[in-house]
Amino acid sequence: MSSTATAPPTRPAARTSSVGERVSGAVVKWGFVAVTALLILFFVVSEPNFRTVDNVFGMLKFIAPTAIAGLGVMLAMTVGGIDLSVGASAGFAVSIAAWTMVIANQVGGVAVSVVLVCGLLIGALNAFLIVVARIPDLLATLTTMFVIVGLKLIIVDGKSISSQMTLSNGTTAPGKFTADFLWLDRGSIGPVPIPVILFLLITVLLWFLLERTRWGRALFAVGTNAEAARLSGIRVQWYRTAAYMGCGLLASVAGLLLAARIGQGDVTAGNSLLLDAVAVALVGVSVLGIGRPNAWGTALGAVLIAVMVTGFTMAGLPYYAQDFGKGIVLLVALLFSFTFSRRRTVVTAGSTTSSA
């Protein structure tokens, strides 16, 4: 309160870079890209099917929902938070989309709108809990995760919803997954599947937002030093809210892609998405030694996981080896970010408490 106002230790101002430091700097910066490239090279050489154009798009299409949810988590990370409800939000989106089309007999466009609005609302709920109710982000979004999963199960009576399913009153469900909805997965523009286009589009949009606009700068400022941002006239709570709502929206987009891929309202869909999404966002922080959440890094992290999963599958490794591989990738990424990097890594997930 009174006499303890000496400045906290800062790092020495003088910085000389020796050869060793430059090497380690290069490793931190390019290590991840190099690992991805080597992995691709390895599979290209060892697996003949790997190098086909179909496979490239197939991989990207496969990873698109994870990548988009990961971009959502990345957005929450820019304000110094995290969102653990992305998997639940995506799963909710799957069931709600199915319910809207199959039970409520609406067209795909309506389902998409309903799902996107739900995503925004989930984000708003998270923002409310974190910004207004001041619950720490980890706990708030964990709670939301439970609530959303439970709510989904209540709405669909705990069952997966499929076209022409028999309802509890003995009748057949009136609607089905419409063609325009399924186009989200099966459609393509030229050779490029729609999920891949969405993935790239969202990546570019977020990159532009975060790196080129003042709103992106403000988001990062909130995440770096919320108090300094507030004193600079930035409406910190608005940006926090926006980030969580954006995250909810992206999670629901990921859910739409999953629903279109599965073609039914699988109640288990989205369950595995959370860990992958968070992993991808964390890998994104370390890629290129950027040391803060960023769009291209997150996308590259997703691509790396896609390459690994596809390669492992082609090589005939069991599915459970994939989780091990993902774990190792994440570990290496975190080592790059926190242990080897000389730059301060700005990921404060779980440690942020909203200031009054």
Add this chain to the structure above:
Amino acid sequence: MTDSRSERPGGHDVVVSPVGVPAVVPVGAAADAVVSLSGVSVAYGSNVVLQGVDLAFGAGEITALLGANGAGKSTLIKALSGANARYGGEIRIGGEIVHLSSPVQARQLGISTVHQKVADGIVPGLSVAENLTLDDLAQASRHPLRRRRQALADARAALGTLGLDWSDAVLERDAATLPISDAQLLVLARALRSTPRLLILDEPTSALTAAEAERLFGVLRALRAQGLSIVYVSHRFGEIEALADRVVVLRDGLVQSVSSRPFAWHELLHDMLGRQTALDHDRGTAARGTDAVARLEGVVALPGSAPLDLEIRRGEVLGVLGLIGAGKTELAELLGGLAQPLAGSLSLEGAPYAPRRPSDAIRAGVVLVPEDRQRQGILPGWSVLRNITLPFLAESSALGLLRRRSERSRADTVIDTLSVVTAGPDALIDDLSGGNQQKVVVGRWLSAAPKLALLDEPFRGVDIAARREIGARLAALAADGAAAVVFSSDVDEILEVADRIVVLVAGRIELDRYADTVDRPTIIHAFLGETGSATPADSAAARATSTDPAATPATSATPADAGDPTSSTPESRPERTSS
């Protein structure tokens, strides 16, 4: 005491040593010293906070450590308590050179510390007895099971050193339910368990009532009689008068003076707030402001303090002086939109002004350079440029798109006008020295061409050159028809930069004069509350300020009186009836 120091009547020894050159070691004192320091210095990065401190603490002696904010008290305590192992120089315990690397080790060597925040020393959920024996938890030799009987016995033994006898019911209570004064005694008893030779108390009375403080003083006197050496950190002169055998004044990381009883409080305050024989007022006659830019009417910034009126005038740099708790920061924050006044109203250029948040203030042309640069000012890991342009993202962008050229030109302007020493606008802010970081923070706000610039302790950890440059920029700002207010606890800083000086004591204005019509003694008098009305004894904040010494010079003249704690403890305590 010893040869190298000038002796003065009143036992007031002055150790004014030039920057960076440690004062001569007080050899005579070191011989029987329990703990002695020679040339102890601490630097955080390029920021030197403690520059060669020589001190000796004798047995059976209470040494009060006095210093304004940022003087180096906390840093010194951290080094002594083992909390900061990265200090230079030598610390000796009983003549042996030791390196204090951790609090546990310091305790084993005989230095115990009671930190300011009592709550930090208590583990809620554990019983009082378990909290008293908390240090045993870390010891490998401790019995692995929690033994209730043993803990109670140990706890009772610990309390015995303070002459306390708490019942089993109390010892088994959750420690979090203890009243703060008992918690303070608990922490103290725990600190004494290791039978220290030196006990450090950091503002131990900040949460205590007068009666509770009195009880603590009794305990401390008894400990002194047993031969314990005590370092007592406080801002309350009354307590020091009542308790201390010696007063050490720190300023700018240097020992300014070491004095023994009776204390010459005016001298001590000079040492604490800055001693310069000639007024170092570079600017000649102080500028006279014209009309009011901002006006405060009946504003109450601190709970319980009297309302104040203040006019901040166009064309002048106003210096607001005050110690901790005087209401400086509160005043700055309510002008800057961080807080709302408890009562009264503000106006800006004649119009009502009630900012609800910083962005309102900024839009109205009022900018605030906050007190804590690290926590409130800079964005670590960001470039200098991005730190500069943060408040101006809207101005530097079109349709939300940031324009690099616009950002760059603002950054270049700030770097040029304040001569910021940096590798360039893209260098990381972290790589700049404290002074240059501060120039960046100040410069970015001044680049907004504000109507009113508020700077809260802008010169803390800032070297003289940077201070000069910032001061020159403020003068230029004022000359351009704006107003600037510098809030500080340092008389020299204020005399250097301000045209007009306001002294704030316990949320009340004690002095409001133009700098060229006032001299240092008058300002010091105002600090002591000697110019104005009698100090009201009602505010909590008053305790932390300088109301006490108003009485103490008188009491110090009569040592018998000074030894009596009841007559010299602050009247400012709510519970006390003034003597």
